[in-house]
Amino acid sequence: MAVGSVDVTYRGIFQKSLASVITKALVKAARHEHKIGGTVQRYSDSPERNGIPAKQFAVIADEETSLRVEMAKYEPDTVVATCVLDDTLVKGLESWAWYGVQAVNASLSPGGVLLVVSERPIEELADWMPRADFDWRLAVLSRKTSFAGLWVYNDDGTDMEVLGALSRVTGGLVALESLVATAAAGSDAARRAELLESGFSSVQVAPISAGVGREWPYETPALPAWDEMGEGVAIRGVPKGERNMLFQKFTTRTARPVVDFDRCVRCQICYTVCPDEAFDPTPSGHYAVDYGHCCGCGICANACPVEGCIEMVDELAFSDNSDLHRIYEADPEGYGNLRQAALATAGGPVRHYGIF
Ligand code: SF4
Ligand code: SF4
Incomplete structure (x- = not known):
């Protein structure tokens, strides 16, 4: 070699x-x-x-x-x-x-x-x-x-x-x-x-062996050849209330915030402090995390005034970035079980201090 x-x-x-x-x-x-x-x-x-x-x-x-x-x-x-x-x-x-x-x-x-x-x-x-x-x-x-x-x-x-x-x-x-x-x-x-x-x-x-394993869920973008490149790269702004799908941060995350919506007092603090604006207000007054854009910094978990309401849970306890609040809305009890199961898989919450 x-x-x-x-x-x-x-x-x-x-x-x-x-x-x-x-x-x-x-x-x-x-x-x-x-x-x-x-x-x-x-x-x-x-x-x-x-x-x-x-x-x-x-x-x-x-x-x-x-x-x-x-x-x-x-x-x-x-x-x-x-x-x-x-x-x-x-x-x-x-x-x-x-x-x-x-x-x-x-x-x-x-x-x-x-x-x-x-x-x-x-x-x-x-x-x-x-x-x-x-x-x-x-x-x-x-x-x-x-x-x-x-x-x-x-x-x-x-x-x-x-x-x-x-x-x-x-x-x-x-x-x-x-x-x-x-x-x-x-x-x-x-x-x-x-x-x-x-x-x-x-x-x-x-x-x-070849062919054994997880099907890769992400598309690989086609890169331009050197003579097809423009003079620079611009990430376009998006209208208020939307997020830029070309600029997601989820692979940065080692742990994700998981909300106990039954404990949430709808104080809005998580929504306000998140540096990535990853929380979405919902009609029920809860705030749902967009896991595509959450980088897992833990600031929300640190700031939430209700003990145990937002816990940071090891990322390998979850297989995708589904909207957990939707699951809660459809079946609050089922969501509670899912949350407990994720915490059990992860061996409990991850200690976090809100580092950005
Ligand atoms: S900070 Fe905690 S209690 Fe306040 S809205 Fe967010 S999750 Fe609910
Ligand atoms: S962990 Fe950080 S990026 Fe994710 S929702 Fe909380 S504050 Fe926002």
């Missing part, structure tokens, strides 16, 4: 440092095998915002020409592994640098592996996987989601465990010994080696 790449998919800002440490460590360790490499951070400048899906790539090659060719592409197309640092990204991702909602395994090459850091069972994650027209593998590293943002680094060992797991699932794109040797150059070498080995030995892998 002349060249192979690893795509690290993460939540913008919150996990930026973690993604950067992983991609750079792969490249440094490859040098121990007389390979060369580089990292690409396409989405790490101003468009990257809290929670926005983003990617960094590590490109490893046997010689310089292959590396240069691969690094010159908009995105590497030799991805042997995609590593997903937050499991709610398996629902799909759209950053402000892409067009449309992408499947989490979209960049994988045939036979490649998608490694998810998650405490969920591999079978549960497999249910979320979009189908591909080639055989591939799903791998899970059982670990809590780790956050290491733009200015801070959370040295909780996730970086080393992910690197160990990547070495195993890629069949040694970078060998475990090389990663251990690189880690030995820094402080805390013994602990890092232990974590690398733990990731290597504990990662679970399951084969996924």
